Amino acid sequence: MNIRKILQVCHHCKPGQQLFRVAGLCLLSIILMTGCARHQEPIQPVQQELAGCEACQGEAEALRQGMLNTISELVSADNELEEWQKQQIQAQAILPLREDNTVVVTGIDHQIEPVAHAVASAFEQAAEILSRDADNAHPDQEHPLRFERLSVHSGESGKVAWVVLSKEGVKLVFEVEEQKSCSRCDSVIWNYRFGCSPDAPVILQQEQ
């Protein structure tokens, strides 16, 4: 293969220079035609996610708020939790999740871990109740039909996720993820994510 012949350059020209020019011009053309990568990926507002995608038309948000109501009621009625614990569960997870589908809580491990476990436990109970209700419900009633619990552990970090499937095909994912950020000072980050995510079950199963 004669590179000079392909690039149509004479013996005075260096094929490397010509290749660089061609590549540079191609890249520039691509940038000018398609815009730069940063322009193509603006950070999307969270509210847009909450509004619901085209598929669910906001049904996921209604289901999400309904589940948060059930979780809140379960926490309030739990006699094993002290009042300050109930307040912390509300302040750290339930109230923020009412407005946004991701919440980042940082703190010292032993101080915020019990809250995260209580939130996870309340969610599982809520999903069980709604699932049980759905089994006995009238076909027209809007309840999730089933839920699935998935756990992913990687090193010191762990993630538990529940996938709730409604009869309308809405897929809600609730994730509780722990990220150990520092072993010296016991700092930890807990991420709560609760939202409509059609692809999440597949992704989670692949992670497992």
Place this chain on the structure above:
Amino acid sequence: MKQKPDNKILKEPSEGTEEGTKTVPAPSVVSRRHVVAGLSVVMAGTLLTGCGTLIQPGGMASGEVSTAEEAWRQSLLREIHDIARQWPEMDDRTRQQIEDQAINPLRDNEHILIAGLDQYTRPVAIEFQAMFELALSRRLQHSLVKSVTLIIHTDRPATPLCHPKGQVFADALPEAIRNDTRRLMTILNRTVTLRSLCSMAQPEFRCITAWSRGGTGQLAATERKMFEQAIADNSLPGLINMPLEAASIPPELSGATCIVTGQGGEEIVFALNGQQVWNSERNAVWQYWFGGRRHERINRHLSRLDHFLQQAGITVPQLGGRGPAV
């Protein structure tokens, strides 16, 4: 490399002359090498800086975050990180906690909660605020920002202004705080950093201390006197006293909000929600918002604060409210 004769001189088509012909003024020699070099510069510039269309504050849709705002945010976090390393009289554990619980999570998130016992979370949340105030003072000194509006919206007047610079009236504080050096230091450090900010003589800086009706009546005599001195102090030209008509501030709005406009027009919001030291409970949840004002969560927080302050008799145009400037 020799140039091909055909490409040596490029003549532009003529225009504007009666004869319809025009001689291209010198220099008229444009080689392929020049074109390639010019394009390479443009391309390198585009790749390094982005295409520039996002850096137009007025042109962005609600919710989008500009590259300039994000760059500003990240650089300020780096600066705070460096300040934390040199912060005086702080144990390594607290220093590490500030990094892991505030600085690093805010690199990836515009909104975080810091939760746990007040004795552990207050030093993290408030020292971080003090570090931000110091970083902002430096940027103002070096004219790196166009304007700054800091609003401290609390039930009582801003705590650091009720104590002398570099000192704390320990007797005026709750016993739990009085016996806790780490929490005492949070007040002491901010008596310095907040005054340093308020001493900025630039007209583009203002610090509004907005407090609930009867807020000064709850202060100890020494604190009240110190606050009145601070308000009357000519060496703090940026400080504005704005008592509110409201009897109290909702707990979720108690804190401070700072709106910074960079030299490129980018608007960054740094906001904190938490309880003042006299109102501290055993368990605390602090909220931090840090990012472009068009970010959904930040915009929502500003709207709520603006609505509350307007109802309480204050209009701060920088929050988005309309009306005469305070």
